[in-house]
Amino acid sequence: MNHLEKIVNNIRIKSPLVQNITNYVVMNSTANALLAIGASPVMAHAIEETEDIVTISSSLVINMGTLSEKWVDSMLFATKKAKETATPFVFDPVGVGASKYRTATALKIIAAAIPDVIRGNASEIMVLAQQASSSKGVDSTMLAADAVSGAIELSKKLNNTVVVSGQVDYIITGDRVNTISNGSTLMSKVTGMGCSATAIIGACIAIEPDVHLACTAAMAIMGIAGDMAAELSKGPGSFQVHFLDSLYLLTDDILKDKIKLNV
Numbered sequence: 001m002n003h004l005e006k007i008v009n010n011i012r013i014k015s016p017l018v019q020n021i022t023n024y025v026v027m028n029s030t031a032n033a034l035l036a037i038g039a040s041p042v043m044a045h046a047i048e049e050t051e052d053i054v055t056i057s058s059s060l061v062i063n064m065g066t067l068s069e070k071w072v073d074s075m076l077f078a079t080k081k082a083k084e085t086a087t088p089f090v091f092d093p094v095g096v097g098a099s100k101y102r103t104a105t106a107l108k109i110i111a112a113a114i115p116d117v118i119r120g121n122a123s124e125i126m127v128l129a130q131q132a133s134s135s136k137g138v139d140s141t142m143l144a145a146d147a148v149s150g151a152i153e154l155s156k157k158l159n160n161t162v163v164v165s166g167q168v169d170y171i172i173t174g175d176r177v178n179t180i181s182n183g184s185t186l187m188s189k190v191t192g193m194g195c196s197a198t199a200i201i202g203a204c205i206a207i208e209p210d211v212h213l214a215c216t217a218a219m220a221i222m223g224i225a226g227d228m229a230a231e232l233s234k235g236p237g238s239f240q241v242h243f244l245d246s247l248y249l250l251t252d253d254i255l256k257d258k259i260k261l262n263v
Protein backbone atom coordinates (compact mmCIF):
# COMPACT_ATOMS: atom_id res chain seq x y z
CA MET A 1 0.00 0.00 0.00
CA ASN A 2 1.48 3.36 -0.89
CA HIS A 3 1.55 6.40 1.34
CA LEU A 4 -1.59 8.13 0.00
CA GLU A 5 -3.70 5.02 0.53
CA LYS A 6 -2.30 4.65 4.05
CA ILE A 7 -3.49 8.17 4.88
CA VAL A 8 -7.08 7.19 4.01
CA ASN A 9 -6.82 4.09 6.18
CA ASN A 10 -5.22 5.92 9.08
CA ILE A 11 -7.96 8.55 9.20
CA ARG A 12 -10.45 5.70 9.68
CA ILE A 13 -8.31 3.92 12.27
CA LYS A 14 -7.29 6.98 14.30
CA SER A 15 -10.39 9.14 13.80
CA PRO A 16 -8.49 12.37 14.60
CA LEU A 17 -10.28 15.20 16.37
CA VAL A 18 -10.36 18.19 14.00
CA GLN A 19 -11.24 21.56 15.50
CA ASN A 20 -13.01 23.96 13.16
CA ILE A 21 -13.59 27.67 13.51
CA THR A 22 -15.60 27.96 10.35
CA ASN A 23 -18.52 29.72 8.75
CA TYR A 24 -22.28 29.50 9.31
CA VAL A 25 -22.92 28.39 5.71
CA VAL A 26 -20.87 25.19 5.85
CA MET A 27 -20.68 24.13 9.50
CA ASN A 28 -23.05 21.24 8.97
CA SER A 29 -21.74 20.08 5.60
CA THR A 30 -18.06 20.15 6.58
CA ALA A 31 -18.76 18.34 9.87
CA ASN A 32 -20.57 15.68 7.86
CA ALA A 33 -17.72 15.44 5.33
CA LEU A 34 -15.23 14.92 8.18
CA LEU A 35 -17.41 12.25 9.77
CA ALA A 36 -17.96 10.48 6.44
CA ILE A 37 -14.22 10.18 5.78
CA GLY A 38 -13.70 8.89 9.34
CA ALA A 39 -12.46 11.94 11.26
CA SER A 40 -14.10 13.48 14.31
CA PRO A 41 -15.14 17.13 13.88
CA VAL A 42 -15.73 19.71 16.56
CA MET A 43 -17.02 23.17 15.65
CA ALA A 44 -15.97 25.46 18.52
CA HIS A 45 -15.56 29.18 18.17
CA ALA A 46 -16.01 30.62 21.69
CA ILE A 47 -12.71 32.10 22.82
CA GLU A 48 -13.45 30.84 26.35
CA GLU A 49 -12.99 27.22 25.26
CA THR A 50 -10.43 27.68 22.49
CA GLU A 51 -7.40 26.72 24.57
CA ASP A 52 -9.01 23.52 25.89
CA ILE A 53 -10.23 22.41 22.48
CA VAL A 54 -6.97 23.16 20.65
CA THR A 55 -5.10 21.21 23.30
CA ILE A 56 -7.10 18.02 22.69
CA SER A 57 -7.34 18.39 18.90
CA SER A 58 -5.05 16.80 16.33
CA SER A 59 -5.45 19.68 13.88
CA LEU A 60 -7.15 23.04 13.47
CA VAL A 61 -9.19 24.44 10.55
CA ILE A 62 -9.58 28.22 10.33
CA ASN A 63 -12.15 29.36 7.76
CA MET A 64 -13.07 33.04 7.44
CA GLY A 65 -16.28 32.61 5.43
CA THR A 66 -18.60 34.59 7.69
CA LEU A 67 -16.42 36.95 9.64
CA SER A 68 -17.07 39.06 12.68
CA GLU A 69 -14.65 40.60 15.11
CA LYS A 70 -15.29 38.18 18.01
CA TRP A 71 -14.62 35.25 15.73
CA VAL A 72 -11.42 36.84 14.47
CA ASP A 73 -10.24 37.11 18.09
CA SER A 74 -10.95 33.39 18.54
CA MET A 75 -9.14 32.57 15.30
CA LEU A 76 -6.04 34.51 16.35
CA PHE A 77 -6.05 32.95 19.81
CA ALA A 78 -6.56 29.45 18.38
CA THR A 79 -3.70 29.73 15.88
CA LYS A 80 -1.40 31.03 18.63
CA LYS A 81 -2.30 28.01 20.80
CA ALA A 82 -1.89 25.70 17.80
CA LYS A 83 1.68 26.94 17.35
CA GLU A 84 2.39 26.51 21.08
CA THR A 85 1.09 22.94 21.05
CA ALA A 86 2.53 22.01 17.62
CA THR A 87 -0.97 21.37 16.30
CA PRO A 88 -0.98 21.68 12.49
CA PHE A 89 -3.44 24.16 11.04
CA VAL A 90 -4.99 24.96 7.68
CA PHE A 91 -6.43 28.32 6.69
CA ASP A 92 -9.23 28.90 4.16
CA PRO A 93 -9.26 32.60 3.13
CA VAL A 94 -12.85 32.50 1.87
CA GLY A 95 -13.65 35.53 -0.27
CA VAL A 96 -10.37 37.37 0.42
CA GLY A 97 -10.32 40.38 -1.90
CA ALA A 98 -14.10 40.80 -1.88
CA SER A 99 -13.95 43.43 0.88
CA LYS A 100 -11.21 45.45 2.57
CA TYR A 101 -12.17 43.79 5.87
CA ARG A 102 -11.71 40.29 4.48
CA THR A 103 -8.34 41.12 2.98
CA ALA A 104 -7.09 42.83 6.13
CA THR A 105 -8.27 39.91 8.27
CA ALA A 106 -6.66 37.25 6.08
CA LEU A 107 -3.35 39.13 6.20
CA LYS A 108 -3.66 39.56 9.98
CA ILE A 109 -4.26 35.84 10.50
CA ILE A 110 -1.28 34.85 8.33
CA ALA A 111 0.99 37.44 9.95
CA ALA A 112 0.09 36.29 13.47
CA ALA A 113 0.86 32.60 12.83
CA ILE A 114 1.86 31.12 9.49
CA PRO A 115 -0.62 28.38 8.56
CA ASP A 116 0.88 24.99 7.70
CA VAL A 117 -1.49 25.03 4.72
CA ILE A 118 -3.46 27.72 2.90
CA ARG A 119 -6.22 26.31 0.63
CA GLY A 120 -8.17 28.59 -1.62
CA ASN A 121 -9.62 28.90 -5.09
CA ALA A 122 -7.62 30.66 -7.80
CA SER A 123 -9.04 34.15 -7.16
CA GLU A 124 -8.35 33.90 -3.42
CA ILE A 125 -4.78 32.66 -3.84
CA MET A 126 -4.06 35.38 -6.42
CA VAL A 127 -5.15 38.05 -3.95
CA LEU A 128 -2.94 36.58 -1.20
CA ALA A 129 -0.06 36.34 -3.68
CA GLN A 130 -0.63 40.02 -4.60
CA GLN A 131 -1.35 39.08 -8.22
CA ALA A 132 -4.88 40.49 -7.93
CA SER A 133 -6.29 43.15 -5.62
CA SER A 134 -9.95 42.18 -5.53
CA SER A 135 -12.29 39.26 -6.11
CA LYS A 136 -15.94 38.89 -7.02
CA GLY A 137 -17.02 37.06 -3.88
CA VAL A 138 -16.47 33.53 -2.63
CA ASP A 139 -16.36 31.89 -6.10
CA SER A 140 -13.35 32.06 -8.38
CA THR A 141 -13.34 33.96 -11.65
CA MET A 142 -9.94 32.53 -12.58
CA LEU A 143 -8.53 29.13 -13.49
CA ALA A 144 -6.35 27.38 -10.93
CA ALA A 145 -3.50 27.34 -13.47
CA ASP A 146 -3.50 31.17 -13.45
CA ALA A 147 -2.68 31.17 -9.74
CA VAL A 148 0.20 28.69 -9.82
CA SER A 149 3.16 31.07 -10.18
CA GLY A 150 1.80 33.30 -7.40
CA ALA A 151 1.12 30.25 -5.24
CA ILE A 152 4.71 29.07 -5.64
CA GLU A 153 5.99 32.50 -4.58
CA LEU A 154 3.59 32.60 -1.64
CA SER A 155 4.57 29.12 -0.52
CA LYS A 156 8.27 30.03 -0.68
CA LYS A 157 7.69 33.27 1.20
CA LEU A 158 5.74 31.55 3.98
CA ASN A 159 7.66 28.26 3.87
CA ASN A 160 4.40 26.34 3.89
CA THR A 161 2.04 24.47 1.54
CA VAL A 162 -0.43 26.32 -0.67
CA VAL A 163 -3.29 24.44 -2.34
CA VAL A 164 -5.10 26.02 -5.29
CA SER A 165 -8.34 24.20 -6.07
CA GLY A 166 -10.38 24.12 -9.25
CA GLN A 167 -10.91 21.79 -12.19
CA VAL A 168 -7.30 20.81 -11.54
CA ASP A 169 -5.99 21.07 -8.00
CA TYR A 170 -2.41 22.24 -7.44
CA ILE A 171 -0.62 21.22 -4.25
CA ILE A 172 2.42 23.46 -3.93
CA THR A 173 5.28 23.36 -1.44
CA GLY A 174 7.99 25.64 -2.81
CA ASP A 175 9.03 24.10 -6.11
CA ARG A 176 7.26 20.79 -5.37
CA VAL A 177 4.01 20.76 -7.35
CA ASN A 178 1.53 17.87 -7.42
CA THR A 179 -1.71 18.03 -9.38
CA ILE A 180 -4.96 16.14 -8.92
CA SER A 181 -7.33 16.11 -11.90
CA ASN A 182 -10.28 14.25 -10.42
CA GLY A 183 -13.63 15.88 -9.64
CA SER A 184 -16.74 17.15 -11.37
CA THR A 185 -18.11 20.53 -12.52
CA LEU A 186 -21.07 19.79 -10.19
CA MET A 187 -18.71 20.56 -7.31
CA SER A 188 -18.78 24.24 -8.22
CA LYS A 189 -22.61 24.20 -8.05
CA VAL A 190 -22.74 23.20 -4.38
CA THR A 191 -21.71 25.62 -1.64
CA GLY A 192 -19.08 24.42 0.76
CA MET A 193 -17.06 22.14 -1.50
CA GLY A 194 -13.96 24.28 -1.06
CA CYS A 195 -14.58 24.44 2.68
CA SER A 196 -14.94 20.64 2.70
CA ALA A 197 -11.62 20.35 0.88
CA THR A 198 -10.04 22.51 3.58
CA ALA A 199 -11.66 20.45 6.35
CA ILE A 200 -10.41 17.21 4.79
CA ILE A 201 -6.93 18.71 4.55
CA GLY A 202 -7.40 19.22 8.31
CA ALA A 203 -8.09 15.51 8.73
CA CYS A 204 -5.07 14.51 6.63
CA ILE A 205 -2.54 16.83 8.33
CA ALA A 206 -3.82 15.54 11.67
CA ILE A 207 -2.36 12.12 10.95
CA GLU A 208 0.33 12.68 8.28
CA PRO A 209 3.36 14.83 9.15
CA ASP A 210 4.42 15.23 5.49
CA VAL A 211 2.09 18.15 4.79
CA HIS A 212 2.58 18.06 1.01
CA LEU A 213 1.60 14.41 0.92
CA ALA A 214 -1.30 15.00 3.31
CA CYS A 215 -2.70 17.76 1.07
CA THR A 216 -2.29 15.58 -2.02
CA ALA A 217 -4.27 12.84 -0.29
CA ALA A 218 -6.96 15.29 0.75
CA MET A 219 -7.46 16.68 -2.76
CA ALA A 220 -7.50 13.15 -4.19
CA ILE A 221 -10.15 12.13 -1.64
CA MET A 222 -12.27 15.17 -2.60
CA GLY A 223 -11.86 14.65 -6.33
CA ILE A 224 -12.52 10.92 -6.34
CA ALA A 225 -15.57 11.28 -4.09
CA GLY A 226 -16.71 13.98 -6.52
CA ASP A 227 -16.23 11.63 -9.50
CA MET A 228 -18.15 8.85 -7.77
CA ALA A 229 -20.99 11.14 -6.70
CA ALA A 230 -21.34 12.79 -10.13
CA GLU A 231 -21.92 9.40 -11.75
CA LEU A 232 -25.00 8.92 -9.55
CA SER A 233 -26.39 12.47 -9.47
CA LYS A 234 -28.97 14.41 -11.49
CA GLY A 235 -27.88 17.82 -10.19
CA PRO A 236 -26.50 19.69 -7.16
CA GLY A 237 -29.17 18.41 -4.75
CA SER A 238 -28.61 14.70 -5.21
CA PHE A 239 -24.87 15.36 -5.62
CA GLN A 240 -24.61 16.50 -1.99
CA VAL A 241 -26.10 13.26 -0.72
CA HIS A 242 -24.02 11.07 -3.04
CA PHE A 243 -20.88 13.01 -2.19
CA LEU A 244 -21.18 12.17 1.51
CA ASP A 245 -21.89 8.53 0.67
CA SER A 246 -18.88 8.46 -1.64
CA LEU A 247 -16.58 9.82 1.06
CA TYR A 248 -17.90 7.12 3.37
CA LEU A 249 -17.47 4.37 0.76
CA LEU A 250 -14.02 5.47 -0.45
CA THR A 251 -11.39 2.79 0.19
CA ASP A 252 -7.65 2.61 -0.31
CA ASP A 253 -8.27 0.39 -3.38
CA ILE A 254 -10.67 2.90 -4.96
CA LEU A 255 -8.14 5.67 -4.35
CA LYS A 256 -5.40 3.63 -6.04
CA ASP A 257 -7.63 2.84 -9.07
CA LYS A 258 -9.17 6.27 -9.65
CA ILE A 259 -6.51 8.78 -8.66
CA LYS A 260 -5.40 11.18 -11.44
CA LEU A 261 -2.16 12.39 -9.87
CA ASN A 262 0.73 14.16 -11.51
CA VAL A 263 3.91 14.62 -9.50
Ligand SMILES: Nc1ncnc2c1ncn2[C@@H]1O[C@H](COP(=O)(O)OP(=O)(O)O)[C@@H](O)[C@H]1O
Pocket residue numbers: 120121122138139140165166167168169182183184185186187188192193194195197219222223226
Ligand atom coordinates in the same frame (compact mmCIF):
# COMPACT_ATOMS: atom_id res chain seq x y z
N1 LIG B 1 -14.79 22.22 -12.65
C1 LIG B 1 -14.37 21.37 -11.71
N2 LIG B 1 -13.99 20.12 -12.04
C2 LIG B 1 -13.54 19.27 -11.10
N3 LIG B 1 -13.46 19.55 -9.78
C3 LIG B 1 -13.81 20.79 -9.37
C4 LIG B 1 -14.28 21.77 -10.32
N4 LIG B 1 -14.56 22.90 -9.63
C5 LIG B 1 -14.28 22.64 -8.34
N5 LIG B 1 -13.83 21.38 -8.18
C6 LIG B 1 -13.44 20.75 -6.91
O1 LIG B 1 -14.30 21.27 -5.92
C7 LIG B 1 -13.61 21.51 -4.69
C8 LIG B 1 -13.75 22.97 -4.33
O2 LIG B 1 -12.94 23.72 -5.19
P1 LIG B 1 -13.25 25.23 -5.57
O3 LIG B 1 -14.56 25.33 -6.26
O4 LIG B 1 -12.05 25.74 -6.29
O5 LIG B 1 -13.28 25.89 -4.13
P2 LIG B 1 -14.22 27.03 -3.54
O6 LIG B 1 -15.53 26.32 -3.29
O7 LIG B 1 -13.54 27.45 -2.30
O8 LIG B 1 -14.32 28.11 -4.57
C9 LIG B 1 -12.18 21.03 -4.94
O9 LIG B 1 -12.06 19.71 -4.45
C10 LIG B 1 -12.03 21.06 -6.46
O10 LIG B 1 -11.15 20.08 -6.93
Ligand SMILES: Cc1ncsc1CCOP(=O)(O)O
Pocket residue numbers: 023025026065066094138190191192193194195196
Ligand atom coordinates in the same frame (compact mmCIF):
# COMPACT_ATOMS: atom_id res chain seq x y z
C1 LIG C 1 -21.47 31.32 0.14
C2 LIG C 1 -20.64 31.71 1.29
N1 LIG C 1 -20.67 32.98 1.78
C3 LIG C 1 -19.88 33.14 2.82
S1 LIG C 1 -19.05 31.74 3.27
C4 LIG C 1 -19.77 30.86 2.00
C5 LIG C 1 -19.49 29.44 1.75
C6 LIG C 1 -18.38 29.30 0.76
O1 LIG C 1 -18.01 27.95 0.65
P1 LIG C 1 -17.10 27.41 -0.52
O2 LIG C 1 -16.01 28.40 -0.72
O3 LIG C 1 -16.61 26.13 0.00
O4 LIG C 1 -17.98 27.27 -1.74
Ligand SMILES: [Mg+2]
Pocket residue numbers: 094095120121138194195
Ligand atom coordinates in the same frame (compact mmCIF):
# COMPACT_ATOMS: atom_id res chain seq x y z
MG1 LIG D 1 -14.04 28.65 -0.79
